[in-house]
Amino acid sequence: MDKTVNQKAWFLVLPVFLVVAFSAVLPLMTVVNYSMQDTFGNNQFFWNGVGWFKELLDPSTDLGGRFLASLGRNLFFSMVILAIEVPLGIVVALSMPRQGWTVAACLVILALPLLIPWNVVGTIWQIFGRPDIGLLGYVLNAMGIDYNYVSNEIDAWVTVIVMDVWHWTSLVALLCYAGLKSIPEAYYQAAQIDGASRWAVFKAIQLPKMNRVLLIAVLLRFMDSFMIYTEPFVVTGGGPGNSTTFVSIELVKIALGQFDLGKAAALSLVYNLIILIVCWIFYTVMTNAGVERKVQAESEPVAEPKPSAALKPVPALKPKEGVA
Amino acid sequence: MARIDLVDLAHSYGGNDAPQDSFALKPVTMTWRQGGAYALLGPSGCGKTTLLNVISGIITPSRGKILFDGKDITPLSTQKRNIAQVFQFPVIYDTMTVGQNLAFPLKNRGVPKAEIDKRVAEIGRLLDLESYLNRKATRLTADAKQKISLGRGLVRSDVAAVLFDEPLTVIDPELKWQLRSKLKALHRELDLTMIYVTHDQTEALTFADTVVVMHDGRVVQSGTPAELFDKPAHTFVGYFIGSPGMNILPAEVRGREARIDGHVIALNRAYDNLPAGAKIEIGVRPEFVEAVAPAPGLLTARIERIDDLGRIRFARARLGDAKLAARAPSGFTSSDGMAGLKFDPSHVHVYADSLLVEGAV
Numbered sequence: 115m116d117k118t119v120n121q122k123a124w125f126l127v128l129p130v131f132l133v134v135a136f137s138a139v140l141p142l143m144t145v146v147n148y149s150m151q152d153t154f155g156n157n158q159f160f161w162n163g164v165g166w167f168k169e170l171l172d173p174s175t176d177l178g179g180r181f182l183a184s185l186g187r188n189l190f191f192s193m194v195i196l197a198i199e200v201p202l203g204i205v206v207a208l209s210m211p212r213q214g215w216t217v218a219a220c221l222v223i224l225a226l227p228l229l230i231p232w233n234v235v236g237t238i239w240q241i242f243g244r245p246d247i248g249l250l251g252y253v254l255n256a257m258g259i260d261y262n263y264v265s266n267e268i269d270a271w272v273t274v275i276v277m278d279v280w281h282w283t284s285l286v287a288l289l290c291y292a293g294l295k296s297i298p299e300a301y302y303q304a305a306q307i308d309g310a311s312r313w314a315v316f317k318a319i320q321l322p323k324m325n326r327v328l329l330i331a332v333l334l335r336f337m338d339s340f341m342i343y344t345e346p347f348v349v350t351g352g353g354p355g356n357s358t359t360f361v362s363i364e365l366v367k368i369a370l371g372q373f374d375l376g377k378a379a380a381l382s383l384v385y386n387l388i389i390l391i392v393c394w395i396f397y398t399v400m401t402n403a404g405v406e407r408k409v410q411a412e413s414e415p416v417a418e419p420k421p422s423a424a425l426k427p428v429p430a431l432k433p434k435e436g437v438a
Numbered sequence: 439m440a441r442i443d444l445v446d447l448a449h450s451y452g453g454n455d456a457p458q459d460s461f462a463l464k465p466v467t468m469t470w471r472q473g474g475a476y477a478l479l480g481p482s483g484c485g486k487t488t489l490l491n492v493i494s495g496i497i498t499p500s501r502g503k504i505l506f507d508g509k510d511i512t513p514l515s516t517q518k519r520n521i522a523q524v525f526q527f528p529v530i531y532d533t534m535t536v537g538q539n540l541a542f543p544l545k546n547r548g549v550p551k552a553e554i555d556k557r558v559a560e561i562g563r564l565l566d567l568e569s570y571l572n573r574k575a576t577r578l579t580a581d582a583k584q585k586i587s588l589g590r591g592l593v594r595s596d597v598a599a600v601l602f603d604e605p606l607t608v609i610d611p612e613l614k615w616q617l618r619s620k621l622k623a624l625h626r627e628l629d630l631t632m633i634y635v636t637h638d639q640t641e642a643l644t645f646a647d648t649v650v651v652m653h654d655g656r657v658v659q660s661g662t663p664a665e666l667f668d669k670p671a672h673t674f675v676g677y678f679i680g681s682p683g684m685n686i687l688p689a690e691v692r693g694r695e696a697r698i699d700g701h702v703i704a705l706n707r708a709y710d711n712l713p714a715g716a717k718i719e720i721g722v723r724p725e726f727v728e729a730v731a732p733a734p735g736l737l738t739a740r741i742e743r744i745d746d747l748g749r750i751r752f753a754r755a756r757l758g759d760a761k762l763a764a765r766a767p768s769g770f771t772s773s774d775g776m777a778g779l780k781f782d783p784s785h786v787h788v789y790a791d792s793l794l795v796e797g798a799v
Contacts, residue, residue, distance in 0.1 A: 303496050304529035306516040308590060309546040318542070322532040 148379035166380035177368075177377050181384075183356065184364040191360065192339040195278045199335055200328065202279065203286025208320070210291055221291075224284040236348025239277040243349070263350060267357040274346045274358055278339065286331045293327035294320060326400075333396040340389065361385055440507040440520070440598035442470040442493065442631065447502030449492055454500040462488045464655040465502065470599065470633065475625050477646035478635045481678070485655040486635045490601050493633070494523045506598050522591040523601040527608060528583035530575045537562070537571035540589045547594075561589045564624055581609045581617070588617075592624060599631035606641070618645055639679050651675045667723070668785075673792045676721045682745075682752060685727065685762040689720045691788050696720045699758065701737040704783045707797025716790040724763035726785035729753040729770055729777040736778030739764075753777060 149166055151159040172178040210220050227235070243263050245251040254261040263273040297319060305315045343362035346352065352359035352367070359367075365385065369378030449463040450456040458464065463485045470476060478486045491497040493504060495516035503512045511519055522543070531539050537558055544554045562568045565585050570578070575586055584605060591600045602621075606614045622645060625632050636642050642649050643663040650660040651674070659671040670676035676684030689696040689703070693710060696703045703720070712718060732738050739755035744766055753766040755777060764779055788795045 298527070300525045300527055301529050303491075303516075303523070304525060304587070304590075306496065307494060307521065307523045308543040309517045310542070311546065314542075314546055318531040318533065 145379045145382060148375045149383055150376070152376045153374075162376060166376050167384070169377075170380050170384060177381075180356075180359075180364055180368075181361070181381055184359050184361045185388075187358070188340055188342075188360045191275070191278075191342070192336055194275055195282070195339050196332060196335055198275070198279050199283045199286050200332060202283050203331065204290050204324070204328075206283065206287035207290035207294055208316070210287070212295075221288070224287055227281050227284050230281070232344035233348050235277065235281050236345040239273060239280075239345070240349045243273050265354055267354055270350045270354060270358050273349060277345055277349065278342070281345070282335060282338070286335065289327040289331045290324055293324040297323045329396070329400050333393075333400070336392065336396075337389065340392070440631070441472050442599060443505040443508070444468050444470075444493075445503040445505065447489075447492065447499050447504065449488055449497060449499045449501070461500075461655055463492065463499070466657045468650075468657060468660065470631060472631055473629050474631055474648055475622070475646045476631075476633045477642035477649045478633060478652060479637070479639060479642040479649055479678075480652035481637055484652045486637075486652050487603055488655075489652070490523070490603055490633065490635050493599070494521045494601055495519050496523075520594075520596055520598045521601065522594055522597045522599075523603065524584075524587050524591040524605045526604045528580060528587045530583050530586060532576050534575060535572055536567055536575045536578075536586055539575050539586050540567075540571075540593050543590055543594055557593050557595065561593045564592070564627070565589050565620070581613050584609060585617070588621070592628065592630070595628075597630065599633055602632065602634040604636055605634075606636075614641075621645065639681070643679075649679075651678065653678070669787065669794065670721065671794045673719060673721055673789050676723070676787075680723055682724050682763040684721045684723050685760075685764075686719050686721050686789070687757065687760050687762065689718060691718050691720065696786065696788070698737060701735075703737065703781050703786065705786055705788070705797065706783045707799055709788050709795060709797045712788070712795060713790050717792070719789045719792075721787045721789055722781055722785055724752055725750075725765055726782035727762070727764035728780040728782075729755070729764040729766045729772075730780055731770075731772075732776050732778040736780060738776055738778055741772045741775050741777050755779075 150162060150164070152162045152165075153159050166177070169175045169177045170181050173182050206224070211217050230238075242248045243251045243261075245255050245262050251261055251263075260266075261269050263269040301319050301323075302315065305319060310318065341362060342360055343366070346358050346360060347363055347366075350358045352363045361381075362385075365378060365381050368374050368381060444466055446465050446467055447463070448461055448465040450461040452460055466489075478489065480486045488497065492499045495511075495514060495518075499512065503510050505511070506520070531542060534542065540558045540561055541554045544557060549557075558571065559568075562571050565588065567582075567585060567589060570582070575583065578586075588602075588605060591602070606617055609617060618641065621632070621634075624630075634642070634645050636645075643666075647662060648660060649663055649666055651658050651666065651672075653672065653674040659666060659675045661669075661671075666675055666679050670679065670684060673684070673686050677686060687698055689698045691697075691705070691709050691712060694705045694708050696705055698720075705720075729739075729741070730736070737757070739757040739762065742754045742756055745752045745754060745763075751766040751768070751770075752763045753770070753772075755762055755764060757779075762779075764777070770777075788797060
C-alpha cells in the first residue's frame with residue numbers, strides 16, 4: 115500500500131506541540147532552572163550549581179534531613195496501606211455476591227468513597243476524629259481510650275492510615291472483583307471435582323487469575339499513596355510535630371511557606387524522578403507478566419499432525435486470548 | 439468402581455414446579471454398569487450435559503435419586519462423590535507443573551505422597567506426558583492441556599466413574615482420533631466406568647460399547663451401536679444416527695403391508711394392533727433402499743442429485759413432500775430424473791407417534 119506523503123500534516127500536530135510545550139516542558143525547565151539557583155526574594159537569583167541536590171541527599175543538613183525523613187515516612191505509609199488494602203480488597207472481592215441485585219448494590223456502595231473529593235475526605239475524617247465533637251473521637255474517648263490525633267503521633271498515624279484504607283480499599287476490591295468475574299465457571303467445577311478446599315481454590319485458581327489486576331492495583335495504590343498530600347494535610351497538617359509530614363507536604367512547606375524556590379525545585383525533581391523510576395519498574399514487571407500470559411493463553415488447537423510434536427511448547431505471542 | 443443407578447431422575451432449571459415440558463432433563467430411570475464405556479449422544483441442548491452434571495453433583499436434581507452401588511448419594515456434594523469429570527475446555531492450574539496438576543485431585547484427598555507419585559507417574563506414562571511432568575503446565579498446546587485435564591480425571595483409582603463432557607471439542611480432528619483411541623485403551627487398561635458426552639455420532643459409536651441417545655431432555659434409546667443402527671427405537675435415533683439418516687415416510691400400515699401413495703411396500707412382520715389415531719410412519723435406512731430404473735409396481739421418486747461418497751453412492755430423491763435417500767448401485771443412472779425404489783422388507787420399521795412398533799412374526 116502506498117502512503118500518501120503530505121508534510122502539511124505537521125500543522126495539525128503543531129497546536130498539541132505548543133500546548134504541551136507551554137503546559138509541561140517550559141514549567142519543567144523553569145523548575146530545572148530554579149533548582150540550580152538560590153533566591154532571596156526580590157527576584158534576585160544566584161547560581162548554586164548542584165548544591166541543592168548535594169544538600170538534599172545529605173541527612174546532616176536541614177534540607178536533606180527533612181527530605182529523607184519525609185521520604186522514609188512516605189515509604190512506610192505506602193507499605194502499610196498496601197499491606198492492609200491489598201489483602202482486604204481481595205477478601206472484600208471474594209465475599210461479594212456474583213449475581214442478583216445485590217451485585218449492583220455492592221458496587222455502588224464500594225464506589226462511593228472513590229467518588230468523594232480528597233479534601234472532603236480529609237474534612238470528613240478531621241471532624242469524625244475530633245475528641246470533642248467527632249463521632250469516632252468522642253466515642254473512643256468515652257470508652258476510655260485516650261485518642262487525640264492532634265497531640266499523639268500514633269493516633270495521627272492511625273487516623274491517616276484508616277482514612278486511606280477507607281478511601282481506597284474499594285479500588286482494590288473492584289479491580290479484584292473484575293478479575294474474579296473473568297474466571298470461567300468450568301474452573302470452579304473442575305476444582306470441585308478435584309476435591310479442592312476453599313483455600314486450594316483460592317491458591318490454585320483465583321489468586322493466579324487475579325495476579326494481573328493485583329499488579330495494577332498495587333501500582334495505582336503505591337503511586338497514589340506515595341504522592342499523597344491533601345487528606346493528611348487537611349486532617350493533621352503534617353503534625354503533631356513533623357510526624358505525618360510526607361514528601362509532598364514538605365515540598366509545599368519549602369516552596370510556598372519558606373519561598374525557597376531553589377530547594378523546592380531540587381526536591382521536586384528528585385521526587386519526580388523517584389516516581390518515574392518506580393513507575394518504570396512496575397511497567398516492566400507488568401509487561402513481562404503480560405508476555406507470559408499471552409504465551410500461556412494458547413487455546414486454539416495447533417495443527418500438529420505428528421503425535422510426537424503434540425506436546426511442543428507453543429511459540430511465543432500467539433494472538434487470541436481464550437478459555438485456557 | 440460402582441454401578442450407577444438413576445431412579446426417576448429429573449431436573450428443571452426453573453425449579454420442581456415448572457411444567458414437565460420445560461424440564462431440561464425429563465424423568466429417567468436407568469443403570470450404568472461398572473466398567474462400561476458409555477456415550478451420551480444427542481444434539482446441543484438435549485440435556486446431556488445436565489445429566490452429566492447431575493451425576494457428578496455439580497447440579498442437584500429437582501427430582502429422583504442417584505445410587506452408587508445401591509447407596510443413595512443424591513445429597514452428597516461433588517467433593518464427597520467418587521466422580522471424576524473432564525470438561526469441554528481444558529482447565530489447567532496455571533501456577534503448577536504438569537505433575538502437580540495431575541497430583542492435585544489426590545493431594546486434596548490426602549493420599550500419601552508415595553502413592554501420589556506412583557499414580558502420577560503411571561498416568562503420565564499412559565498419556566505420554568512423562569517428559570513434561572516437571573514443566574509448567576501453562577505453556578503447552580491446547581491438546582496437551584486437555585490431556586492434563588484427562589489425566590486429572592483418570593488419576594484417582596477409586597472413582598465410581600469418569601465423565602467426559604465433549605472433551606475433544608478443542609482438539610484437531612487428527613489428534614482427536616489418537617486421543618479417542620487412547621481413551622479407549624485406557625478404558626480397557628483401567629477398568630473404569632466412562633461416560634462420554636458428545637454430539638458427534640462417529641465419536642460416540644467408536645468410543646462406546648453402549649450408546650445412550652438423548653433427545654429433548656429424554657433418553658430415547660440406549661444400546662450397542664449395531665442396535666441403534668439396525669433397530670432405532672425412535673425416529674429421532676434413526677435420523678440422528680447414520681449418515682445419511684434414516685428415511686422416515688408417512689404411510690398407511692395394515693397387516694404386512696405399508697402403503698405410500700397407493701404403492702404397496704411389503705413388510706416382514708404383521709402390524710395389526712397399531713394405536714388408533716397415531717401418526718404412522720415407516721423408517722428405512724438408505725442402505726436398504728435401492729434406486730433402480732422405474733418399473734411398474736415400484737414406488738417412483740424424483741431424483742434430485744446423487745452423492746458419491748467414494749465407496750457408496752446415495753441418490754437424494756423427493757417423494758411428494760418427503761425427502762429420502764437411497765443407495766444407488768454402480769451403473770445406476772436416471773435418464774428422466776425418475777427412479778423406482780426397492781425396499782428391503784426385513785429392514786423396514788414401523789413407527790407410531792415416532793416410537794418403534796414391534797410387529798408380530
